[in-house]
Amino acid sequence: MTGNDEAELSRLMRAAIAGDEKAYADFLRRTAALVRGFIRRKIVQGGVDPEDVVQETLLAIHVKRHTWRQDLAVLPWVYAIARFKLIDAFRRRGRRIEIEIDEIAETFAEPEADTVSERDINRALDGLPPAQRSVVSSVSVEGCSVSETAAKFGISETAVRVSLHRGLAAIAKRFGAKQFGRAKQFKRAKQFKRE
């Protein structure tokens, strides 16, 4: 029910802005499910991985959450961001297609190319400075808390928060950058040469 989603999501988002981390996690999980459904309906032909777009949308929602006003409905805001990120993904794909013609033989030899490790976000993560990268992957992939991460690397919690915040902002920026599509091709080409 859209009505319920709207009421619930805006309640969670308001709580999150007030500092409730639990509410924010709930908001993101429910939003991810809605956006996933939306993106999957929109992508009818292959080439764009829906989950990549879901992740880009979540990151954009996170770094642009100061653009949501509390008097505004939250769902139109979420879907407008998702639509924008989807169009962006198609645009990048258009650019990528030219190069993939050359690589078609290798693509056939690699039937399992689209695994979890192939995600756009991993490439963006790889491009981060080492300190930010290790903090972001500790908190995300390894599932450590901020304090655990601080203990692991022997730095303060504030330093962890700063690295995490900058790292996420940098990843989001990389998604938005025009060059990202090309950087990705380049990296992929290098990977193929190594194999």
Place this chain on the structure above:
Amino acid sequence: MRTDDLIKALDADARSTAMPLGSAWWIGAGVATVIAAVVFWLAIGPRTDIATAMQTMRFLAKFVFTTALAVSAFALIRALSTPGASTSRAAARMIAAPLLVAVAVVLELFAVPSTEWGTRLIGSNLVICLTFIPLIGIGPLAVFLAVLRYGAPTRPVLAGTVAGLLAGGLAATFYAAHCFDDSPLFVATWYTIAIAILAALGALGARLFVRW
């Protein structure tokens, strides 16, 4: 990275806060106005007979046109930089400034004999107008594009064009205090061209710099 892992990272960053976009727009408007004022005073300044000019309808009408443009563009750009916000009402209000100018032009055509239309249209400040409106507006435009970047415009080029109109409205408000050509015929022609230059620069700037 799985999406659930990403959510963990985003949630851990939940405490980071940023200034609401609405406040950023007001600060941006303030900074842009100061920049425009400084450039205006350093470059040209107000006309010497401003006290007498203030008693004429034609002089005052210029400020009505330019502030109408700036106010309506400011409302529209705030909506355009917020995803999912309704823009139709703000977009409809953009008609105000052109409509006011059109009415003034018609009145001027009735008030002035047709032999004088040409002189009033060309005026004496044409080159200065086309130079200084963009010059006063370029700094504010940069400020507005920066705020757009901070926001999340889902139609960046359109938003950039409106940023140019906003900068143009602001710059023209200052420039109008300098210019001796008060005829609506002059304003409708040359102010429009000068503001269009800023609008085009805004569209281009947004295409190049406003990515998110």
